[in-house]
Amino acid sequence: MRAARLAALALLPLAAALAGCVSVTANDYSDRPERAAPGDFGEATLVNAAGARIGRAVLTQGATGLLIRIEADGLTPGWHGVHIHAAGRCDAPFTSAGAHVNHGDPKAPHGLLNAGGPDDGDLPNIFADAAGQVRAELFTTRARIASEGPGQWLWDADGSALVIHANADDHASQPIGGAGDRVACGVMAAG
Template sequence: MRFTALAALAVSLPLTACVSVTENDYSAPAVARAPMGDFGEATLVNATGARIGRAVLTQGSTGLLIRIEATGLTPGWHGVHIHATGECAAPFTSAGAHVNHGDPKAPHGLLNAAGPDDGDLPNIHAGADGAINAEVFTTRARIAREGPGQWLWDADGSALVIHANADDHRTQPIGGAGDRVACGVMAAG
């Protein structure tokens, strides 16, 4: 009886929910595709221009889910932010400042009483092997035409930037997160 129930459940699952991702295989879908306009991605590169991973963006009804898969980073915590310009020329200052279109503009920091700005995200952790597999969620950014948060597909696009150090989520302008070590231009999928 138990086997029959499990078999019936497996048959009822959509094929896209059963995905196998091998090590460093960034071409396999990380999440099931959402309806057109609700999905995006970014190829992450390091300062030498080498491809080190990707970010997959999925729009939900209350915010944006970002799955980040990357290798080759220094083990430990890293700040990650959404930047206002879709350019990733090393040292990634071409990505500009954080998306922060509120009026008045909020200061940086998830733990800042007057913040956060629209580009702030939780820190991500690279394991001893330098790999990151993380999901972060924000209500302050969106890829759908309508909904909560800042629209990321504006005329100059947006980028996801990973920093060398952890973000303390309080100090200005970037919480002590340090150099920009990886960047990916976000694009509609």
């Protein structure tokens, strides 16, 4: 009897925690005009400076931002900066992709850690393993592929491109956080 009572007492914190979970409801943002249409998707074929296909980026629109899944091979092992660039062109050395997208303020300073930033093209770094392989997911609220919603619309008249840089982005220094050369690029297109 005592063992059964102890077991029941031991389960009380778990039951209380689960009861709390049951009463939690998801946030309903349907009344917010900036809500984007989830489910839109697109893709970018990533190429290196020699024009060889090295991977892809799959873009999926969420209700509050854009999920970008990057799968690539053949990169130098280590950290690499990734940015969304304003023009949908990837002619090596990828300067044809232009500068970062900047919705509203083209003078917004670069950097996720910059007090005055970030600009709309800033993304977290990705890591290539010892074999040069990347498998990563990034999320941004500053860009979108849905026709309406928050952030920079990536499929405007001249499109946009995802660019991978040679080095890590320090997320603060100008103009690109010390990320270095553009080593891979992919034009973003509707799926």
